[in-house]
Amino acid sequence: xxxxxxxPKEEEAEPETEQEPVTTGAxxxxxxxxxxxxxxxxxxxxxxxxxxxxxxxxxxxxxxTMAHExxxxxxxxxxxxxxxxxxxxxxxxxxxxxxxxTGIADANMDxxxxxxxxxxxxxxxxxxxxxxxxxxxxxxxxxxxxxxFAADSxxxxxxxxxxxxxxxxxxxxxxxxxxxxxxxxGDTEVEPGAPETPETYDVPEEADDENVQEAAEALAxxxxxxxxxxxxVIKADASNALREFxxxxxxxxxxxxxxxxxxxxxxxxxxxxxxxxxxGYANMAISNTDCMLAIGTRFDxxxxxxxxxxxxxxxxxxVDIDPAEISKNVYADYPLIGDARNVLxxxxxxxxRAPDADEWRDQCQTWKDEYPMDYDTPDDEPLKPQCVVExxxxxxxxxxxxxxxxxxxxxWASQFWEYTEPRTWVSSHGxxxxxxxxxxxxxxxxxxxxxxxxxxxGDGSFxxxxxxxxxxxxxxxxxxxxxLNNEAVGMVRQWQDGFYEGRxxxxxxxxxxxxxxxxxxxxxxxxxxxxxxxxxETIQEAREYDGPSVIDAHIDPGENVFPMVPSGGDNGQxxxxxxxxxxx
Amino acid sequence: xxxxxxDERMRPKGRRNTQGIRxxxxxxVTHEPRQAVLSALVKHRPGVLSEVSALFSRRQFNIESxxxxxxxxxxxxxxTILIEEPEPxxxxxxxxLRKLVPVVSVRELEGEAVxxxxxxxxxxxxxxxxxxxxxxxxxxxxxxxxxxxVTVEITGSKQKIDAAIEAxxxxxxxxIVRTGAAALERGPKTLEKDV
Ligand SMILES: Cc1ncc(C[n+]2csc(CCOP(=O)(O)OP(=O)(O)O)c2C)c(N)n1
Ligand SMILES: [Mg+2]
Numbered sequence: 001x002x003x004x005x006x007x008p009k010e011e012e013a014e015p016e017t018e019q020e021p022v023t024t025g026a027x028x029x030x031x032x033x034x035x036x037x038x039x040x041x042x043x044x045x046x047x048x049x050x051x052x053x054x055x056x057x058x059x060x061x062x063x064x065t066m067a068h069e070x071x072x073x074x075x076x077x078x079x080x081x082x083x084x085x086x087x088x089x090x091x092x093x094x095x096x097x098x099x100x101x102t103g104i105a106d107a108n109m110d111x112x113x114x115x116x117x118x119x120x121x122x123x124x125x126x127x128x129x130x131x132x133x134x135x136x137x138x139x140x141x142x143x144x145x146x147x148x149f150a151a152d153s154x155x156x157x158x159x160x161x162x163x164x165x166x167x168x169x170x171x172x173x174x175x176x177x178x179x180x181x182x183x184x185x186g187d188t189e190v191e192p193g194a195p196e197t198p199e200t201y202d203v204p205e206e207a208d209d210e211n212v213q214e215a216a217e218a219l220a221x222x223x224x225x226x227x228x229x230x231x232x233v234i235k236a237d238a239s240n241a242l243r244e245f246x247x248x249x250x251x252x253x254x255x256x257x258x259x260x261x262x263x264x265x266x267x268x269x270x271x272x273x274x275x276x277x278x279x280g281y282a283n284m285a286i287s288n289t290d291c292m293l294a295i296g297t298r299f300d301x302x303x304x305x306x307x308x309x310x311x312x313x314x315x316x317x318x319v320d321i322d323p324a325e326i327s328k329n330v331y332a333d334y335p336l337i338g339d340a341r342n343v344l345x346x347x348x349x350x351x352x353r354a355p356d357a358d359e360w361r362d363q364c365q366t367w368k369d370e371y372p373m374d375y376d377t378p379d380d381e382p383l384k385p386q387c388v389v390e391x392x393x394x395x396x397x398x399x400x401x402x403x404x405x406x407x408x409x410x411x412w413a414s415q416f417w418e419y420t421e422p423r424t425w426v427s428s429h430g431x432x433x434x435x436x437x438x439x440x441x442x443x444x445x446x447x448x449x450x451x452x453x454x455x456x457x458g459d460g461s462f463x464x465x466x467x468x469x470x471x472x473x474x475x476x477x478x479x480x481x482x483x484l485n486n487e488a489v490g491m492v493r494q495w496q497d498g499f500y501e502g503r504x505x506x507x508x509x510x511x512x513x514x515x516x517x518x519x520x521x522x523x524x525x526x527x528x529x530x531x532x533x534x535x536x537e538t539i540q541e542a543r544e545y546d547g548p549s550v551i552d553a554h555i556d557p558g559e560n561v562f563p564m565v566p567s568g569g570d571n572g573q574x575x576x577x578x579x580x581x582x583x584x
Numbered sequence: 585x586x587x588x589x590x591d592e593r594m595r596p597k598g599r600r601n602t603q604g605i606r607x608x609x610x611x612x613v614t615h616e617p618r619q620a621v622l623s624a625l626v627k628h629r630p631g632v633l634s635e636v637s638a639l640f641s642r643r644q645f646n647i648e649s650x651x652x653x654x655x656x657x658x659x660x661x662x663x664t665i666l667i668e669e670p671e672p673x674x675x676x677x678x679x680x681l682r683k684l685v686p687v688v689s690v691r692e693l694e695g696e697a698v699x700x701x702x703x704x705x706x707x708x709x710x711x712x713x714x715x716x717x718x719x720x721x722x723x724x725x726x727x728x729x730x731x732x733x734v735t736v737e738i739t740g741s742k743q744k745i746d747a748a749i750e751a752x753x754x755x756x757x758x759x760i761v762r763t764g765a766a767a768l769e770r771g772p773k774t775l776e777k778d779v
Pocket of ligand 2: 458484488
């Protein structure tokens, strides 16, 4: 059971007593999903997957027909992020499977639990370049925890059970089962086994006690300690353990972007998130810490900048469930391999005392005062995006879920919304996938029907998956989409201005559609927002509309995202404005 | 109230090297590459070889040879992988290999492990007696002969085979095939027993 902000739904895998026995491979596939507690599947029909859909006809599992398979994999991903359990997506062979690929790669980068089931041409045609044949296992093997090729009707159910368990176990991630049509159509009476991980897959539970002791002593000895809380903290449902630990020992907390929500941003120990567009105070603390407790993070380059200057005075205590992350990018002085929640408890007990860090906490506070996250709103300039995000944040409950596309709007959504709960920030981090937002919001809303869902999207990102609006309308999902419309792929434009002498090649979109009208054409409600006077009122109307709504917010096209640590730079050397970029 | 500009901020004195290890900022420490023999037991099933080789190419591990073959157990195969990497790279390679689901266990074989490679060398058939004499020097033997060519088989360490091939060059080498190294630890230790 995950640490969801709302009361979790009750329909956990209650093994039904009176199940019809399976008669085909396809039925055993569906049975495996039922046994694992699946309640939603996102997908698109097609020739090779038809037997599986036919078996779904008799199941209680809900199917959401998506407008594009990319949307199916993103919706499943968001569903997995919000519930903590694997999201499921279906696609047919060939183009159906290749359309899923972006979402699978995205889930892989962010360790999101997803299981993808793809149709495949009948076994006898495999290798013949048959109609809609593609080497799905070959394509997806490098971007999944494992891709299975189902070889037999008798074992296909077990393949699915295992893939499901594997997606969920240890460091979560995507798995795939490729299902040749003859295998799903074929007869079998074999019921799939319970979801179990493969025998070769070990999940470390607790860290070595001696290592924990040494790490705890190093942390207690530190003068300038910080906690760096990554996405793994949320994945391990360790947010509460983290909060207890940080508060007890009064250690400032920085999150990574995927770690947003693991620690409340309104707490005095919070420095919010660090990295390329993180807060100045978080980045200063990264730069100057002498002991970093890093939990569930892979030290991505958008966080570290150049590793040469990353926390260069710090002893690093690295807690991770994946041994391969230890010392991959940043050397771990104290490697603690285990589940984040368990290890935090171990560390809690092992701490000899709190570090003596009054001065350091004061220093962190000084940085907060020196580098506040604020922005100007001059009357003679167009609407600032930060203001839209901030107002929305103030109007909504703490458990509101925020989804995004990728670009400047994503950064504003992460900077100016105040996150206090885990599993309320749903974004594409490692892969940086434009188009994630529209379908992610669909998955998130179905995962948490009682929570408000808002998606901040960019005009460019929105156009990539806008067809998903048809799904949101059909499923009557109460989602508020806010397009922070700068008529440009703004993040690219910002880099061109900063690093390519303002040569704006292929980054401005003067031919942008009217998103409010587009929304209405889909059957959603459309709003236009152009001035400060209407921000609150428009947001309120959109929220009150019971169904999907789209606010086309015309923002200042010249607005840029700051602070900024240039790519490969030193965390402490962030720019607060364009002029600073020239100094670095 | 914008705080100090980048050049006015406090900056730490420390430094890390490219592997993320803290170093003395004055002395640049780099790890020299070394050769390592990794022995992996894997599930014997389709796709394993491509999964392993894809891992090595994707992560840019420098691989010299990779051999695969059956073991005493029908369900498992053994891969012997020679890589040349700095220490952190070797460590990563082992960990990434272990992460693959079909991989049962991975071990680096120590320096004195028994390593053997087999080579077949096809040379001109003009001087068969001289060819045989050189083959003898390297404990090799002719395994095929025709009027135009002689094929010699040699087994041994990489160095021995390199030297033999060098020696055969005088006979106009027409074709060579080498298997890459197979290796086992000396003494009673086995990978299969202690998994
Ligand atoms: C699928 C994909 N294609 C290209 C990019 C490169 N890219 C990164 S941000 C960005 C701009 C996104 O534009 P928009 O969605 O309008 O967001 P904005 O930056 O304007 O807020 C682009 C093109 C990407 N991240 N993903
Ligand atoms: Mg834009």
